[in-house]
Amino acid sequence: MTTESAPGRAMPADRIYLDHAATTPPDLAVVEAMLPYLTERWHNPSSIYVEAQATRHAIDEARATVARAVGAGPEEIVFTSGGSESDSLALRGVLAASTRRGKHLVTSAVEHHAVLDSAEQLEREGLAEVTVLPVDREGRVDPVAVEAVVRDDTVLVSVMHANNEVGALNDIAEIARRVHERNPHTVVHTDAVQSAAHLGVNVDRLGIDLMTFTAHKMYGPRGAGALYVRPGTPLSPQILGGTQERRLRAGTEDTAAIAGFARAIALASERREADLTHERHLQQRLIEDLPRRIPMLGITGPRDLDRRLPGNVSCVVAYVEGESILLALDLAGVAASSGSACTTGSVEPSHVLVAMGVPAELARGSLRFTLGRGNTEADVERLLEVLPPIVQRLRALSPVPTTEAPPEYLPWLEGVPA
Ligand SMILES: Cc1ncc(COP(=O)(O)O)c(C=O)c1O
Incomplete structure (x- = not known):
């Protein structure tokens, strides 16, 4: 039997929850999808025995589901612990992999701190030269202004899809088109943490190379997110060790959280x-x-x-x-x-x-x-x-x-x- 989609019990009946941008109550169908991987199929997906193979299979299926939801191929999805890690991997990973091409990084003044603080840290370490773009009175970035600052040594442009505070939507497709036209080698990253569930993002329609999204803003669990990576994008891993996620992110996978993420994103598409x-x-x-x-x-x-x-x-x-x-x-x-x-x-x-x-x-x-x-x-x-x-x-x-x-x-x- 499958549990019907229903909001988790957000609050006692006499309280009202108006903070869904902070996190969303896990859908009961999501919780049900996660449970087997906490109770019976808890084995390490990298192990060889038959029980472990079942958890490996669950991750493969989840990857295919998550990829389908954003119009990507399964091999283009790197599972992470969430939005902050994906943003950090995008910024640090591209800059580290592009040292021969340059270190110019372009972002906007209204990004989430996961992006802004990563950019600042890279600059402090001497690994990036950062241009921070202004926004208009609605909180939006002008695509023409982005294009104007892209140079031959610009390795990454990171502009968010939807702002988490004021809800401003950026025209990412136009930004990506202009950036790629100006410099086809510049990688375009977008943080779609807030928009992925609401708007149904498609990586090809947006034209981006990297995209951050996370489960707990779409009625999924905390602890699972993803970075979409277009094939050919220069990216160095930032967590080293095991060979998980095609060596782009070491660490034993949280099968339950990943299964919950897949259920949540599929539900978001249906609903x-x-x-x-x-x-x-x-x-x-x-x-x-x-x-x-x-x-x-x-x-x-x-x-x-x-x-x-x-x-x-x-x-x-x-x-x-x-x-x-x-x-x-x-x-x-x-x-x-x-x-x-x-x-x-x-x-x-x-x-x-x-x-x-x-x-x-x-x-x-x-x-x-x-x-x-x-x-x-x-x-x-x-x-x-x-x-x-x-x-x-x-x-x-x-x-x-x-x-x-x-x-x-x-x-x-x-x-x-x-
Ligand atoms: C736009 C944006 N990016 C990144 C994050 C960080 O995501 P996570 O909480 O999954 O690390 C948030 C969380 O509020 C966000 O709103």
Whole structure:
């Protein structure tokens, strides 16, 4: 018997989960697909005996499923532990394999830290010379600007498909086309961690050479991800030891996680239309109603849903710290997140919002709601009910007057005045 696809029990019934971009509840069908590899078929897939061969076979099947979902061949998929590892392998692996051709690396200011920090580290080590491209006020990278900075010694361009904070979608096909036209040897990598499940990415249609994606953003388990590698792409392994993954990533495979990843991505393909319609509907509702109900709030990222990741709703709220709102929302039963990274007790404004031009003070009031399969109209209604009084209460505590937004906030806010 196979378990029907159903969202895992995300939260107790009285709580609402609006943080699907952070991670998704594993689908029950995914959990079922994983169980045999935790209980009976736990053997090392590299071993010779018959039990081990069954786990080897499971990995081969999973690889074929994952490859099919992104329009690739099985031999083009390298399983990793997730998005961060795939990003790191892409950047470090290409730079290490291309030393004779150059060390120029191009990326954008709004990438996930898995990319940005890898680029910075490579530069510190003297292994890369990095150009960081700006973005427009929606958080998107201009393909013409990418082409303009590609040089003869540019070995890698890494631009994300969908931004995890503001949901901005980049025209990766156009970026890849322009980069390859300018320099056919330049490798194009895209981080499709947030978009792979929602949009159904196809490596040939995108025209990229490397693509990062991960299971736990598509109702799969933590601990499994992949890097798509187009044949002929220069790539050096970054984890050495065994001969797994065609020597590109050593380490005994997590058969259960990989089997779960395959089930999750297959389910995402089957459910794509339904998921998309559902998430777009709830997303639209919030994008329209949040600024109506809360003065001095602005939606960040693209307003046009064709340029925005389904399910993503991000905003800034003037005169309130995003973290304070999140704590109050948590008490009210809503789990959400902000674009800010809380480090050493002080809240740094999100690098994404700052790169888009949002004033740093206003960026501190950022919130991100990411909707998923399990959310309902009632969840959205509840958020719209509880959030306005929270903002009002926190503004009332502010030591500065909060009735009027300063002029530099105005281009970012809707629902002005208070
Ligand atoms: C765009 C993007 N890239 C990479 C990652 C890292 O993925 P993982 O958590 O699988 O390491 C994330 C996770 O939030 C992400 O949103």
